[in-house]
Amino acid sequence: MRYDGGHKQETHEKLVKIAARMLREKGPDGFAVAELMQEAGLTHGGFYAHFESKEACVAEALREIFAQLSQRVERAIEGLPPRHALATIIDIYVSQRHRDNPADGCPVTSLNSDMPRQPPAIRDTFDKGVKSMVATMKKRLAAAHIDDAESLAPAVLSAVVGAVALSRAVNDKTLSDELLVAARNGIKARLGLSDATLEAYA
Amino acid sequence: MRYDGGHKQETHEKLVKIAARMLREKGPDGFAVAELMQEAGLTHGGFYAHFESKEACVAEALREIFAQLSQRVERAIEGLPPRHALATIIDIYVSQRHRDNPADGCPVTSLNSDMPRQPPAIRDTFDKGVKSMVATMKKRLAAAHIDDAESLAPAVLSAVVGAVALSRAVNDKTLSDELLVAARNGIKARLGLSDATLEAYA
DNA sequence: CGGATTATATGACGATTATCATATCAACTG
DNA sequence: CAGTTGATATGATAATCGTCATATAATCCG
Secondary structure (H helix, E strand, C coil), X not given: CCCCCCHHHHHHHHHHHXXXXXXXXXCCCXXXXXHHHHHCCCCHHHHHHHCCCHHHHHHHHHHHHHHHHHHHHHHHCCCCCHHHHHXXXXXXXXXXXXXXXXXXXXXXXHHCCCHHHCCHHHHHHHHHHHHHHHHHHHHHHXXXXXXXXXXXXXXXXXXXXXXXXXXXXXXXXXXXHHHHHHHHHHHHHHCCCCHHHHHHHC | CCCCCCHXXXXXXXXXXXXXXXXXXXXXXXXXXXXXXXXXXXXXXXXXXXXXXXXXXXXXXXXXXXXXXXXXXXXXXXCCCHHHHHHHHHHHHCCHHHHHCHHHCCHHHHHCCCHHHXXXXXXXXXXXXXXXXHHHHHHHHHHCCCXXXXXXXXXXXXXXXXXXXXXXXXXXXXXXXXXXXXXXXXXXXXXXXXXXXXXXXX
């Protein structure tokens, strides 16, 4: 069937959107082409009209995810002074909401242990995302006048990722909450962003 | 073929050992029953004489891994004073050696993002391991006279896990090294275990 | 209005998977 | 030495997967 101009592009975008969710929910190997198409109301055959391969689809979805997340963070801290912006980012990232919604969360958290087994094209896309996150974290730390931004940025990133990843990995809700809260407080304390500290700058 | 008494048990242990390595290398869904058996020099059919299911095999391997790792850590810090013991644990965990050898490393690092998709039996086994790690970390922090051991233990665990997991996820060696070193220094600094600080207590 | 175009559907292929029924065959038992 | 037992092998099944060749049908063009 042939549809109006731009229909295919619309479908493509819808597919990428769905793939982006499924990718984070089920992992790169866990989500199936047929399932993606079905979720979009289509059948499996049409997939290869939109993507060269499953791998290409995953890579595109991953790029889309990183781009969207970066935008979402920007919007969330719009207008906030640097230290509050930083604290807000950490609060959002290391939160129960993020933990409980992997499908629209950070792929570094949801896919980290899958990456070593992925093909180079996917790994490279992932790398670009991580690099970008490290770079903006450096900027934010520097803007907040926190010393050693250069070496602190990767440390903070790995700490927030570890916190959410671990709190998701664990099945026991109490343990999960404990991990999350303790990690968040620890990270903010290290950066001098504890709630009390922050008030003084408000 | 029938072999000497105890032959089956020997085979079983060998299978668990191999499963333990493959589990961490390929993930719970990635490793195949047939591959495990072949690696042991057997054929796929005999698998169910040793395990009730693949799931049961994974759970047993996971238990074995946690037990062995805890022993290995104990041996590594044997005789060291508390603060040095703590520093040593962090140095071992957040190391290139650990990053580059997932097959005999910590499953919390190698399997964290796979766990949310696993069946309850496997998740519970994983939980027990994490709980045990948190508990011994609390003891070690307290022994080193570090304040807030209760809330710091989960924070430290998630930080070291995040550091190694992220440094593995990333394909770029330079970035990976940067993440690893920065995280390790950050964690030790937070605990007052920087090399310089440590010397003062030596 | 009719034929070309093209997005999607149907259906199939081969590979891989966990699982299990059954066969084999060596060692122990008598 | 014969027969039973038990550990492993063979082979099959059904399910799932990525991939692709081909069919269909709706829209656009002339």
